[in-house]
Amino acid sequence: MDKDSRIYVAGHTGLLGSALIKKLENNGFHNIIARTHKELDLTRYDDVKSFFRKNKPEYVFLAAGTTGGIIANRTYPYRFLHINIAIQDNIFEVANEYSVKHLVFYGSSCIYPKHSSQPIKEEYLLSGKIEETSEAYAIAKMAGVIACKTYNTQFNTNRFIALVPNTMYGPSDHFDTDNSHVLSALITKLHISKENKEKKTILWGNGSPRREFIFSEDVADASIFAVEHSKELENKHYNVGVGIDISIKDLANMIASTVGYNGEISWDKSMPDGVPRKLLDSNRFMDLGWKHSVPLEAGLSLAYRWYLENNQDL
Numbered sequence: 001m002d003k004d005s006r007i008y009v010a011g012h013t014g015l016l017g018s019a020l021i022k023k024l025e026n027n028g029f030h031n032i033i034a035r036t037h038k039e040l041d042l043t044r045y046d047d048v049k050s051f052f053r054k055n056k057p058e059y060v061f062l063a064a065g066t067t068g069g070i071i072a073n074r075t076y077p078y079r080f081l082h083i084n085i086a087i088q089d090n091i092f093e094v095a096n097e098y099s100v101k102h103l104v105f106y107g108s109s110c111i112y113p114k115h116s117s118q119p120i121k122e123e124y125l126l127s128g129k130i131e132e133t134s135e136a137y138a139i140a141k142m143a144g145v146i147a148c149k150t151y152n153t154q155f156n157t158n159r160f161i162a163l164v165p166n167t168m169y170g171p172s173d174h175f176d177t178d179n180s181h182v183l184s185a186l187i188t189k190l191h192i193s194k195e196n197k198e199k200k201t202i203l204w205g206n207g208s209p210r211r212e213f214i215f216s217e218d219v220a221d222a223s224i225f226a227v228e229h230s231k232e233l234e235n236k237h238y239n240v241g242v243g244i245d246i247s248i249k250d251l252a253n254m255i256a257s258t259v260g261y262n263g264e265i266s267w268d269k270s271m272p273d274g275v276p277r278k279l280l281d282s283n284r285f286m287d288l289g290w291k292h293s294v295p296l297e298a299g300l301s302l303a304y305r306w307y308l309e310n311n312q313d314l
């Protein structure tokens with residue numbers, strides 16, 4: 001990518017999209033194209049086509065889509081499947097037609113089988129049953145990963161790049177109950193406990209499951225790195241994680257200290273825990289020379305600062 005390349009960030013108001021804009025701007029890319037959901041609904045093929053015809057983006061980061069936690073996934077499974085497939089299908093189609101140089105697509109760790117060996121390698125894809133609660137979303141994401149691979153094969157190119165980040169967090173994350181992931185949900189819950197001077201906060205499960213979290217700007221950085229190293233990439237998807245997991249109990253304690261909550265945290269063991277561990281093996285990507293740079297504690301402070309500045313109603 002040249003500094004004046006036309007770069008389209010789809011979904012620039014979201015968690016990853018906003019991080020991409022920040023990283024690209026900080027790296028001196030000044031020809032960034034962005035449209036809000038209201039300005040351009042990516043599920044509408046004709047609108048997407050006319051946008052590409054007019055703007056001719058050379059690079060596309062596809063960070064638009066419908067995402068959410070367990071509650072949203074359970075309540076709107078068809079929406080997760082349909083919207084995500086429609087967006088990626090439309091963008092892939094027009095990116096091909098208008099000869100985009102590179103397009104980065106994002107899968108998700110939920111594409112891997114529920115009971116994968118740990119850490120999860122890329123080749124475990126389609127080797128077992130996936131988690132039922134996120135099935136619809138995962139199928140859409142798998143379709144995107146496979147679309148990248150088959151497109152490259154069919155057209156003998158390396159144009160489409162599929163990255164599979166583990167759970168992201170950071171500024172512009174969802175902090176509401178319906179759409180948040182565990183980390184942002186814990187920030188909200190422990191912040192409210194602090195504000196209400198609660199002596200005790202009860203959290204779901206026993207706190208033992210281990211998860212991996214990656215700061216959104218690190219995924220943005222990995223995305224730019226992937227495009228800049230596209231010649232070294234194989235026609236495969238690449239996991240993008242930090243290589244370290246943490247128990248939910250330790251995460252809750254870390255967040256309590258970030259938000260300044262001093263009460264007791266207790267665990268409701270009658271509530272489900274989910275799979276015991278979810279850590280990606282990101283060595284294939286890291287072997288190209290990339291590494292995350294934001295440690296969890298520092299990232300949590302940045303996410304919490306954003307939350308305080310943008311969730312005034314709480």
Ligand SMILES: NC(=O)c1ccc[n+]([C@@H]2O[C@H](COP(=O)([O-])OP(=O)(O)OC[C@H]3O[C@@H](n4cnc5c(N)ncnc54)[C@H](OP(=O)(O)O)[C@@H]3O)[C@@H](O)[C@H]2O)c1
Nearest residue numbers: 011013014015016037041042063064065106107108167168
């Ligand atoms: N969050 C994670 O932990 C995670 C992990 C792995 C992979 N991913 C993937 O990374 C990508 C970005 O995730 P994210 O967490 O940044 O999502 P996000 O914060 O929910 O942002 C999604 C963005 O897409 C836009 N959007 C949604 N539907 C649209 C439509 N029909 N037309 C145009 N824009 C639309 C949203 O705009 P509005 O808000 O205005 O609708 C928002 O800007 C997704 O593909 C996701 O599957 C996320």
